[in-house]
Amino acid sequence: MAESYQEGSGAGGDFDLSQFYQIFFEEAGENLDLMEQMLLELDLSQANDEELNGIFRCAHSIKGGAATFGFSDVAELTHQMESLLDRLRRHELQPIPAMVDVLLESADASRSLLARHQAGGQGEAVSTASLVKRISELAAGVVPADSPAPAPAPVAAPEPAPAAPASAPSGGSAGVARRLEIRIGPLDKPELAEPIKDLFRDIAGLGTIQDLPSTAPGVRVFSVETASTEEDLLDLFAFHVAKEQVVFQEVGANSSSADASEAAYGFFSDAPGAPGSSTSPAPVAASAAASKSGAAVKASTSESKAAAQSQMESTTIRVAVNKVDQLINLVGELVITQAMLAQNSRGLDAGAYQQLLAGLADLDRNTRDLQESVMSIRMIPMSIVFSRFPRMLRDLANKLGKKVELVTLGEATELDKGLVEKITDPLTHLVRNSCDHGIELPAERLAKGKPEHGTITLSASHQGGSIVIEVRDDGRGLSREKILRKAQERGLEVSEQMSDADVWQLIFAPGFSTADEVTDVSGRGVGMDVVKRNIAALNGTVEIDSAEGYGMKVSVRLPLTLAIMDGMSVGVGDEVYILPLSSVVESFQVNPNDVSTVAQGSQLVKVRDEYMPVIALEKIFQVPRFDLNKSSNIMVVVEAEGSRVALLVDELLGQHQVVVKNLETNYRKVPNVSGATILGDGTVALILDIGGLVRRARH
Known part of the structure; x- marks a missing residue:
């Protein structure tokens, strides 16, 4: 397909279109x-014109762009x-x-073809022959054998068109015949060949076309009778104008002598009458007075639409992600520099350096x-992630013979783009798991007194400094006995006295699966x-809650961003460590008598009738102790993965925002450490991995 790239880049003579490839791929x-979202939401029993026109416009936009760039297979x-x-x-067919x-x-298939073009034509092209054949058959009214016969589309009785007064605006209403004069040209420009071909095809669908004599060379003038509304016509013409190879020019208005309203639309490029040209096209309406009146109404409509479009386009700008990342890194460095200045200015005399301190504030x-x-x-909003699941769930439910409804809550909740990209695959697996293992077959649900349709709910919400994403279903839930039996078969250490929460955690063991048979959907563990x-x-945690026969809930807790976080700094010896503030529950001064030593030297502390493991950071990180008489006597309770531990530290230094630096990128993976940051005095402090410390305490 290398020819198509050459063809696309040369479509306009010596004008190189390849510079616009990336914009086209993103917009496509x-x-x-x-289009996929609207198709999934389409109500086949009563699809309205707005929905169908919206889907049509998506396909039309892609086709026009693909033809312009020479991607003939997509077009x-x-x-x-x-x-x-x-x-x-x-309404010639019933959906x-x-x-x-x-x-x-x-x-x-269009996505695959576009991805191949974006990669420079590498890889084998997807065959679309069978799709084209199926579409053609459906467009011809052929109904597949396994589809129910569609109900005949209701045909409304035609209504007589009322006579339009001379002062009536040019906008018609649906079902009212209207006569338009349209000019297109010049026709001899190579870069206009494809757009004009597309435009002719679209205009041919409006109604009956009749050629009219043209006085300008290379310009075609014709009239068309149509029942299309003003809104539809403006949408149609605006699409072609948006390509910028043609220019939209208002040249006409209502006729006071005709029952149907008349207007003219011109499409010119460096032609007489085009904006910026010294001449104007001749008026086409019968009455000059009516022409001026109608043109004023029409012009105001066009100007308001153009202003709205201009305003909408100016509110957003496309920026490469690497530029945003670079900006965030620079702001992070600025935060560190500001912290250094603030720390170094603490000892200054407020009276003598009042202006400097005010500037630093x-x-x-x-x-x-x-x-x-x-x-x-x-x-970016979680709706970006959630929008991927309706299609996937629809296909999977059809494959499994199940009826599933997807409910999404909190789509406006925002999450860091880097996290969104990394959380999509885990959420996809959880949703597939709910559909395959959780939701029962329709007959089984009815036998249990449940509705035939199962429900999977995806929700997102902010809780403190974290975002919590939940995947819930109203299916069969987890079976405690089945999980324990499978765990014993795999040689895992389990007992009947285990709490439900510990039993549910067993499904996260490598290779663990409760499926009775292996399929292409699941069962391989x-x-x-x-x-x-x-x-x-991602410094996140996963928790499971389930009730057998009623459903299951998986809660994923993540930090809002991976770049900057709120932290609590603690001191151990001469070292400083950062605890993510979202994981800190409380802190208190401990009496050595409150700490109990149990088997293998492990320690426990009793906090309000609850025993929790004690982790001495001094021992974990082998911190050298120069003052042998001093000992840690402050405990910070932290929580992760549904469990709490008490960290033994020397002192609490304060709370502040820290810029997270990736240790793996700059050094290597360090156990119990999730990253590092630079403090105000220029020293490096390690950010602790609370989840890793909790897992260590369990073992």
Whole structure:
């Protein structure tokens, strides 16, 4: 397919279109995502025009861009999709599930083809012949054998068009015949060949076309009678104008002598009458007075739409992710520098250095505001993650013969982009697990007195300095007996006295599976251990709650961002360690008599009738003690993975924001440490991995 790239880059003579490839690929991806979402939400029993027109516009946009850049395989497939969607939106066909299926599969194929073009044509192209054949058959009204026959589309009785007064605005209403004059040109420009071909095809679908004589060379003028609304026409013409190879020019208005309203739309590029040209096209309406009146109404409509479009486009800007990452790193360095200045200025005389200290206070405030603003750039809503699951769940439920509804809550909750990319795969596995293991077959659910449709709920919410994502289902839940039996078969150390929470944690063991048979969906015992490991790598935790026969809930807790966090600094000897503030429960001064030593030298402390393990950071990190008479007597209770431990430290130094530096990138993985930061005095402090310390205490 290398020819298509050459063809695309040379479509406009010596004008290189390759510079716009990336924008096209991004916009095409967004259109495919939007199309998929609208297809999944489409109510086949009463699909409205707005929904069908929206899906049609997505396919149309992709087709136009693909044709412009010379990606003929994508253009051909989306053209076929567009043909089927066009018949649907004109109510010539009744939508059926088979149409949604083939359109979704075609969207997937378009993604693959676009990905191949984006990679420079590497790899084998996806075959679309069978998809094109299925689409053509459905567009021709052929219903697959396994699909229910569609109900005939209701045909509304035609209503007579009322006579329009001379002062009526040019916008018509649906079902009212309207006569338009359209000019397109010049036709001899190579870069306009594809857009004009697309435009002719679209105009041909509006109604009956009649050629009119043209006085300008290379310009085609014709009239068309159509029942399309003003909104539909503006959408259609705006699409072609948006390509910027053609220019939209208002040249006409209502006719006072005709029952149907008349207007003219011109498409010119460096042609007489185009914006910036010294001449204007001749008026086409019969009455000059009516022309001026109608043109004023029409112009105001066009100007308001153009202003709205301009305003909408100016509110967003595409920026490469690496630029945002670089900006965040620089702000992080600024936070460190500001902390150094603040620490070094503490001993200054407030009277003598009043102006300097006031400036440093302003720097502190502005640095924090700047840091929060920059961090918000990387924060994206969870709806980006959740939008991937309706399609996947639909396909999986159909494959398993189950009926499943997906409910999403808290889509507006924001999470760091780096975390979003890393959390998608674990969440995908949890959703698949709920559908496969949790939700029962319809007959089984009815026998249990449950509704036929199972429900999987995805929710996201902020809790303190963390985000909690939950995957819940109302299926069969976990079986305690089955898990214990499987664990014993695999040689794991278990007992009947284990708490439910400990039993549920067994499913995270490598190779553990409760499936009775291996399928292409699950049963190989690969997944839940990877889920937990991936989430732990993000300094997150996973908790399970289940009731047999009623369902299961998996809660994933993550820090809001991986770049900057709130931390508590503690001192042990001459060392400083940072504890993530979201994991800290409380701190207190301990009496040595309250600490009990149990088997193998492990220590426990009793805190309000609850015994918890004691971890002495001095021993864990082998901190040298120069003052032999001093001993740690402060405990900080931290929580992770549903368990609490007490950390033994010398002193609490304070709470502040820290810039997280990745140790693995700069050094290597260190046990019980999740990262490092630079303090105000320039020294490096380790950020502790609370999850790792809790797991260590368990063992």
